[in-house]
Amino acid sequence: MKIKKEKMLSLIDESRKTHVVYAPQKNGAVTNFKKVEDIKSIDLKTVRTATPAKEAVFPQTELIYKVESDKVHQADASKPAILFGVRPCDARGIQVLDNFFLARDRKDGGKQPFEDPYWKEKRDKTLIIAIACEKPLSTCACSSLGIHPASEAGSDILLVPEGDSYQLVVSTEKGKAFIEANKSMFEDGGDAKAAQEKVKKACESMMIFKLDTSKAGQYMKLYESPIWQKVSQGCISCGVCTFFCPTCHCFEMRDRKTGAVSCDRDKCWDSCHFTVYSLEASGHNPRPDVAARYRNKILDKYQYHMTLYGEIACTGCGRCSDLCPSGISLSETLKTLGGAL
Amino acid sequence: MMTEKTLAYFRKIVKEAIKSGKIAGFLGWREVADMPGKTRAFVATTPEEVDLLVFNSFSRENLSRLLGGKTFYIPELKKGQKFGVMVKGCDSRNLLANVAENKVDRDNLWVIGVKCPGTIDIDLVRSGLDSDIKNITDDGTTLHVEMLDGKKADLVKSDYYDPRCLRCPYTSALEVDELLPDDMPKKPTKNWEKWMESYLQKPFEERRAYIISQLSRCTMCFACRDACPGCYCNTNCIMDYPKLPEPYLQKGTSLASILTYHFIHYFHLSDRCTNCGECARACPESIPLNLITEQLGYMTKTTWDFEPGTSDKAKTPLALYKVEEVLGR
Ligand code: SF4
Ligand code: SF4
Ligand code: SF4
Ligand code: SF4
Numbered sequence: 001m002k003i004k005k006e007k008m009l010s011l012i013d014e015s016r017k018t019h020v021v022y023a024p025q026k027n028g029a030v031t032n033f034k035k036v037e038d039i040k041s042i043d044l045k046t047v048r049t050a051t052p053a054k055e056a057v058f059p060q061t062e063l064i065y066k067v068e069s070d071k072v073h074q075a076d077a078s079k080p081a082i083l084f085g086v087r088p089c090d091a092r093g094i095q096v097l098d099n100f101f102l103a104r105d106r107k108d109g110g111k112q113p114f115e116d117p118y119w120k121e122k123r124d125k126t127l128i129i130a131i132a133c134e135k136p137l138s139t140c141a142c143s144s145l146g147i148h149p150a151s152e153a154g155s156d157i158l159l160v161p162e163g164d165s166y167q168l169v170v171s172t173e174k175g176k177a178f179i180e181a182n183k184s185m186f187e188d189g190g191d192a193k194a195a196q197e198k199v200k201k202a203c204e205s206m207m208i209f210k211l212d213t214s215k216a217g218q219y220m221k222l223y224e225s226p227i228w229q230k231v232s233q234g235c236i237s238c239g240v241c242t243f244f245c246p247t248c249h250c251f252e253m254r255d256r257k258t259g260a261v262s263c264d265r266d267k268c269w270d271s272c273h274f275t276v277y278s279l280e281a282s283g284h285n286p287r288p289d290v291a292a293r294y295r296n297k298i299l300d301k302y303q304y305h306m307t308l309y310g311e312i313a314c315t316g317c318g319r320c321s322d323l324c325p326s327g328i329s330l331s332e333t334l335k336t337l338g339g340a341l
Numbered sequence: 342m343m344t345e346k347t348l349a350y351f352r353k354i355v356k357e358a359i360k361s362g363k364i365a366g367f368l369g370w371r372e373v374a375d376m377p378g379k380t381r382a383f384v385a386t387t388p389e390e391v392d393l394l395v396f397n398s399f400s401r402e403n404l405s406r407l408l409g410g411k412t413f414y415i416p417e418l419k420k421g422q423k424f425g426v427m428v429k430g431c432d433s434r435n436l437l438a439n440v441a442e443n444k445v446d447r448d449n450l451w452v453i454g455v456k457c458p459g460t461i462d463i464d465l466v467r468s469g470l471d472s473d474i475k476n477i478t479d480d481g482t483t484l485h486v487e488m489l490d491g492k493k494a495d496l497v498k499s500d501y502y503d504p505r506c507l508r509c510p511y512t513s514a515l516e517v518d519e520l521l522p523d524d525m526p527k528k529p530t531k532n533w534e535k536w537m538e539s540y541l542q543k544p545f546e547e548r549r550a551y552i553i554s555q556l557s558r559c560t561m562c563f564a565c566r567d568a569c570p571g572c573y574c575n576t577n578c579i580m581d582y583p584k585l586p587e588p589y590l591q592k593g594t595s596l597a598s599i600l601t602y603h604f605i606h607y608f609h610l611s612d613r614c615t616n617c618g619e620c621a622r623a624c625p626e627s628i629p630l631n632l633i634t635e636q637l638g639y640m641t642k643t644t645w646d647f648e649p650g651t652s653d654k655a656k657t658p659l660a661l662y663k664v665e666e667v668l669g670r
Contacts, residue, residue: 028626028628050627135473135490138467175446206489206490208375209375234402236407236568238564239562278583322376325622326382329381
């Protein structure tokens, strides 16, 4: 099945009547997912947004409830949403985050009976329309992580560019229902698998950044090693590599006073790279230095998540390396760690 | 970029210093194998490691931020031993400023400076290309770029300087123990004071609206604070205080919180900011924070005739008051 590119955009425009649509849009020198007010502002040329698409399901600051003197008001339920123009690495990121936020039996034998209702609510109501990447950035490494530039993992519908149309790969019931409801816009014909393969090959042939995943799950052996000092050299604990990572999920609750007897409770992103993240009330900090915090980040992605859910919590999007103000590359880190095993 | 000769000389003196035990290690830059156009901080502790040290147009990280405050890289020193560090002009000013504020013990350092030829804004280079960079080299006047799609481009280097370098008046590192020979190409300069005067002619409302429109995408990651060599409060930073009830001092991304944070950051840096540009460089959202720092620099200079980080003794104007200031009014 396929759809003409401009028809897809008018369908998105039409959908704004029933859905909140988030899509990449230019804002100053960067492109980020923002609510679409005008489809002309959608930017599908930029390969990777600065902030990952997780923002739409896991907002950086999310109101949970309001307190007014002795009353508590739950935040309003969210509206059905479409997350449009998501790159495969970000779509996969949202799938990885399900591990953490939803109930499941874990690989280590543990049970995870609770789910985060705020994640679940938004997740269920969000339709993810991904778009395959025709070209990579220097730090793109999705193909090292079991997905690829035209992967449908994590999306409800994947658009694969082919001439003036998109071939469609529909992976979920949610995706099917959306297509069914808008049948008249789509045409039959073409070979989605072939288009997918073509875009994948072309994009992969240009990639230069490789992440060595072969040793994932073994890094615990290096826990006490001085190697972490080496790989984290120059790190300033700024947290950019975690805030902007499509699989990072730490958050904290903040109460914000809004009046004499009222406050808002917000769920806000947090980062294990922040100095105060693990600071205890006693003054003791179990991760007192940059190396300990850097180690936690790497182990969380390439060790702990493996143990708990059997998957690496990294989609190879490349942001941690690209945006790091200290030039620290994940590829280099994994190579160095691998060499020490 | 240094000439082969200077690079060899630089590595030679560092190796000698390590071998003789004069220094415990040397903090400089090295290339990042898989990220073209980037370098990272690196501490060489053996003569072999010294061969990895470089200085080129991409050596942008301000190394003085690693010498004090929240990230300590100075290892334990034996009696009489020092720790070596390489500085550009801007790095040297931040170092001096921190020495003046007793945050770094200058006696522990052996500082090698360069006459900086300016650095290249690699993101600016990348933003103008159809395909991202596979490799980039610099011959002093031209950037030779090889792109991922196999195409090549030769770019005029002067179009891609980091804006902070264009305005930088102190390319030659200040008060160092050894200044490397001046054999590098000269960078162009922008008269930013003049530019600032014309910028300030714009109506206040217009400037305010612009800066707010840019700051509104701030994620409150505080990378601009962490990158700042002058921000050394460590875990005592007010933004890290866990449970402040004040409505605006919160991690959440309301515009009020964002503006409060930036106001606090730049107020604390108002007469201390050296305009090194690290905050703007670190910002993952590419927010033009330089508009704020340049204005601070301009005001500090025109109000007090003071340039932070030009001496290891001078106290910053807001840290002092003169009796006349109080009595005179
Ligand atoms: S982005 Fe770089 S400097 Fe910042 S915390 Fe991550 S590794 Fe450290
Ligand atoms: S600001 Fe000045 S000293 Fe710093 S890199 Fe630019 S030209 Fe060199
Ligand atoms: S305030 Fe900005 S320009 Fe000034 S020293 Fe800090 S990071 Fe550099
Ligand atoms: S680095 Fe940028 S996004 Fe992060 S807090 Fe500073 S201005 Fe905001």
